[in-house]
Amino acid sequence: MRSDRRSLLCAGLVLSGTLAGRAVAQTAPPSASGALPPGLPQPTETIDLWPRGAPGMPATPPQEVTTERSSDRLITDRAVSGISIPRMAVFRPDRPNGAAVLICPGGGYRHVVVDKEGYEMGRWLSARGFTVFVLFYRLPGDGWAAGPSVSLSDAQRGLRLIRHRSSEFAIDPERVAVMGFSAGGHLCADLATRFADTVYEAQDEADSLSAKPFCAAPIYPVISMVDGVAHPGSKELLLGSNPSQALVEAHSPDMNVPDDAPPFFLLHAEDDDVVPVENSLRLRASLKARGVAVETHLFEYGGHGFGLRKAIGKPVGIWPNLWLSWAKTKGFA
Structure with missing residues (x-):
């Protein structure tokens, strides 16, 4: 018995050291110089995606830079570029409801938005019981070997890691959704249609798990890469000039919808002058043609990139609760 207790104690110390080592090894969330707004919680927990470094590093590794774009000291609007260590920032709820959401912020594949389509949504969702993972994915214009599929590599890996480590976060490994905005909406839709594609070599046991999300919510998404519908900047950075x-x-996710795609929630403003509403309409048509469940909300006004902050006071401001109500009908929330 004494020997058993000693073994248990040693195992506990080893586990403790392993977990501590894992925590120490993680890369801090993107940060810009300057004071942060008082009373606005910032994530401190992150998960690096790749245990031996991101695969396919370019000859000249990109240098990560976080830029503060807001002139209001009470509202941050950061964007991060040159991501060489893709990772997820974690928002843990006080009372987990067993479901997780992987968030893909936008940024036109030029950078990844931190606050408006990342942390703000992370706070909103975690306040309602969801465990949230904000994905800071690699950008295709930085020269990675995976080319146009490099961001999808990170999204697939991120979702698999959430499932693999689900017991650490008190979540059901099946109930992992994805939500994305603008170019992050393209990544969201790409993941939800190409979850079975092999876009990187397996790294560990996590990669034996499915990358198929429980449900997907591309919000004012870039979808089509066809001229006249595509967002020109996103298309060029993703696919090149010709x-x-x-x-x-x-x-183009609308051209790659499988019969077993997860349910979709689509939302777009018809006056979006950056990413035409036709992007969401094309995806909806393809989903309907395949018999995939899809709920679609179109708003007359809202523009592009409203997230939470720019939707206040407009009819489109109800969109997060529309998503929440829909998620409940799917057995997710």
Whole structure:
């Protein structure tokens, strides 16, 4: 018995050291210089995606830079570029409801928005019981070997890691959703349609798990790479200046909907002057054609990139609660 207790104690110390080592090894969330607004909680817990470093590093590794774009000291609007250590910032709820959401912020594939489509949504969701993982994914214009699929590599890996470590967060490994905004909406839709594609070599046991999300919510998303519908900046950074038709089709989620795609929640403002509403309409048509469940909300006004902060006072401001009500009908929330 004494020997058993000693073994248990040693095992506990080893586990403690392992977990501590894991915590220490993680890369801090993106941060810009300057004071943060008082009373606004910032994430301190992160998960690095790749245990041996991100695969396919370019000859000249990108240098991560976080830029503060807000002139209001009480409202942050950070954007991070040059991501070489992709990771997830974690928002843990006080009372987990057993469901997790992987958030893909936008940024036109030029950078990844931190606050408006990342942390603000993380706080909103975690206050309602969801465990949230904000994804800071690699950008295709930085020269990674995976090319246009590099961001999808990070999204697949992130979702698998959430499932693999679900017991640490008191979540059901099946109930992992994805939500994305603008170019992050493209990544969200890409993950929810190409979850079974092999876009990187397996790293560990986590990669034996499915990357299929329980449900998907692309919000004012970039979808089509077809000229006249595509967001020009996102398309060029993703596919280059003169992509082949095959490349356009491979990276247009509306052209890659499988029969077993998860349920979708689509939302767009019809006066969006950056990403035409046609993007969401094309995806909806493809989902309907495949018999995939889809709920669609179109608003007359809202523009682009409203997130939470720019939707206040407008009819589109109800969108998070529309998503929440829909998620409950799907057995997610």
